[in-house]
Amino acid sequence: MRVFLTCLLISGALPVAAQTTAEDVARKVLEAGEPASAEPSAPVPPDTDTTKTDSTASPADTSEVAAPSPAPLPAPDVQVEIDLNDTLPGQPVSVRITVLVPTWLSKPVDFPTYDIPNVITRLSEGATSPTSATINGETWSGVTRRYRFIPMIDGDFTMPAEELVVLYADPDATDAIEARIRTEPIQFSATRPAGTEDMDPFIAAENLTLNQEITGTPTTLTQGGSFSRKISAKIEGTTPILLPQLLPETSVLGLSAYPKEPALTETDNRGTLSGTRSEEITYVAEGGLSAELPAITLDWYDLTAQKVQTASVEAISVKAEGPAITLESPPDLRRYGVILATLCGLGLLFAAYLKWAHPALQRHRATRRRAYLASDQYAFTQLREAVEQQDLSGALAALKRWETFTGAQITAPVKAALLSVGQAQYATDAVAHTTAVWQEVKPALDKAQKAAHSAKTITRHTADLPDLNPKAST
Numbered sequence: 001m002r003v004f005l006t007c008l009l010i011s012g013a014l015p016v017a018a019q020t021t022a023e024d025v026a027r028k029v030l031e032a033g034e035p036a037s038a039e040p041s042a043p044v045p046p047d048t049d050t051t052k053t054d055s056t057a058s059p060a061d062t063s064e065v066a067a068p069s070p071a072p073l074p075a076p077d078v079q080v081e082i083d084l085n086d087t088l089p090g091q092p093v094s095v096r097i098t099v100l101v102p103t104w105l106s107k108p109v110d111f112p113t114y115d116i117p118n119v120i121t122r123l124s125e126g127a128t129s130p131t132s133a134t135i136n137g138e139t140w141s142g143v144t145r146r147y148r149f150i151p152m153i154d155g156d157f158t159m160p161a162e163e164l165v166v167l168y169a170d171p172d173a174t175d176a177i178e179a180r181i182r183t184e185p186i187q188f189s190a191t192r193p194a195g196t197e198d199m200d201p202f203i204a205a206e207n208l209t210l211n212q213e214i215t216g217t218p219t220t221l222t223q224g225g226s227f228s229r230k231i232s233a234k235i236e237g238t239t240p241i242l243l244p245q246l247l248p249e250t251s252v253l254g255l256s257a258y259p260k261e262p263a264l265t266e267t268d269n270r271g272t273l274s275g276t277r278s279e280e281i282t283y284v285a286e287g288g289l290s291a292e293l294p295a296i297t298l299d300w301y302d303l304t305a306q307k308v309q310t311a312s313v314e315a316i317s318v319k320a321e322g323p324a325i326t327l328e329s330p331p332d333l334r335r336y337g338v339i340l341a342t343l344c345g346l347g348l349l350f351a352a353y354l355k356w357a358h359p360a361l362q363r364h365r366a367t368r369r370r371a372y373l374a375s376d377q378y379a380f381t382q383l384r385e386a387v388e389q390q391d392l393s394g395a396l397a398a399l400k401r402w403e404t405f406t407g408a409q410i411t412a413p414v415k416a417a418l419l420s421v422g423q424a425q426y427a428t429d430a431v432a433h434t435t436a437v438w439q440e441v442k443p444a445l446d447k448a449q450k451a452a453h454s455a456k457t458i459t460r461h462t463a464d465l466p467d468l469n470p471k472a473s474t
Helices: 002-013 022-031 050-055 059-063 333-373 376-388 392-406 408-424 430-464
Strands: 077-082 093-101 119-122 128-135 138-151 155-159 163-168 177-182 186-190 207-215 226-236 255-259 263-269 272-285 289-293 296-302 307-313 316-321
Touching: 077 186, 093 128, 093 163, 138 155, 138 186, 207 296, 207 307, 226 296, 272 316, 333 376, 376 392, 376 430, 392 408, 392 430, 408 430
Parallel strands: none
Antiparallel strands: 077 093, 093 138, 119 138, 128 138, 155 186, 163 177, 207 226, 226 272, 255 272, 263 272, 289 316, 296 307
16 A cells, blocks of 8 residues: 555656556556555546646747737827907907826927917916826826917907927837827907997007106297107006007198107006007297197096096197298299290200101101112012912012013023923813922022022122223323
8 A cells, every 4th residue: 555655646746758657656566576455446537736737838838928018198188268258359368278298298389379460469478387187087297378369459350270299208118209289269259348339449448548748848939949749648458559649640830740759668467468658749840830739639448437538638839939931932933944945945856857857767768668679689579479479470570570680590490480380270280280380489499599699799799809901001
């Protein structure tokens, strides 16, 4: 029995490749003289040890199980918030655009500028600031920007959709993730309060005052004396850009005006706009006068009292000693004399042209015309046109005139070609045959023209040569 148990222990400890069955071990022991047990040997159960199975597993099998890949990061979140959709002309609409990412921004977001007609876009100091929020139980970081859109007139306005490029970090990678997100259009409107439809321009503010400063004494001027008038409008609750021209462009006879460029100053106190518009004109007395510069009034809508108010400054009296400036001045006779003399001179030149120059010019043109009609060039031109038109009678007449300049020897080939044309007109196939013969006239005409040109050249050079025999002197 002890031998049997020993065999079982040995068979459990040895590898599968080297172990033997328990029956073989017992048989070998009995053959060596060991007494066998009276009890029958129990069958050996199959080896089901899980430890053996794990020990024989190949290392390559465990390496095939891949590690789970990390989940991709969520896309950035863009939020657009508007405080109100309807406002007054000149009053701002506040809009916030917030960009949030699950990690952190690796590069600042390039926000749009927003520029449309009749709307002023303002970014106050600190308009862009970092922010964070909790999304799905996790803290996201990002940036927010605050815009203020100021409609200058009443109406409906739409800021177009813009694309934002967001770069944020990926903890499991070295390169940043780029996302392109398109914002929704931003819509708002501006409406005037009832009873302000006739205000031009419409100005809505918390407060508006006009101030006038006079430098000099406008009531004791002398000729050449001057003074200045400065008007300043201080406004609270909106931008001074909306203020109109304060000093009117009025003209006073005898008083010259020299305006300066308007000066604008704007301040922003925690989102509340205010500022000043200043205008100044220097006046110079050109002569004696007694006049008045008009008062200045400006209507505006009070946001606190919700009614129309009026700001004004008083008129200014102006007096200057000296000769008065009249509106009409005596006519300048010398200028009229120069104009009259110029017109008379032009008339005389035109009359002289009609009397002498024009008839002489007409005679000269007629002489040149007659000379051209009597020239060989004109005769050849007529011959060329007749050949182009396939006019046999006209070509023969023109050839006869040209022959008087060149001679029959030069025109002989052309005459022969024209005679062939006349014979072809009576052929069986007159149309086709005549057309073909006309094509032979043109080369003959070109050859005759060259010969005539060469003969004319030789004749001109011969006339220029001196006589070979010397003449006897008398």
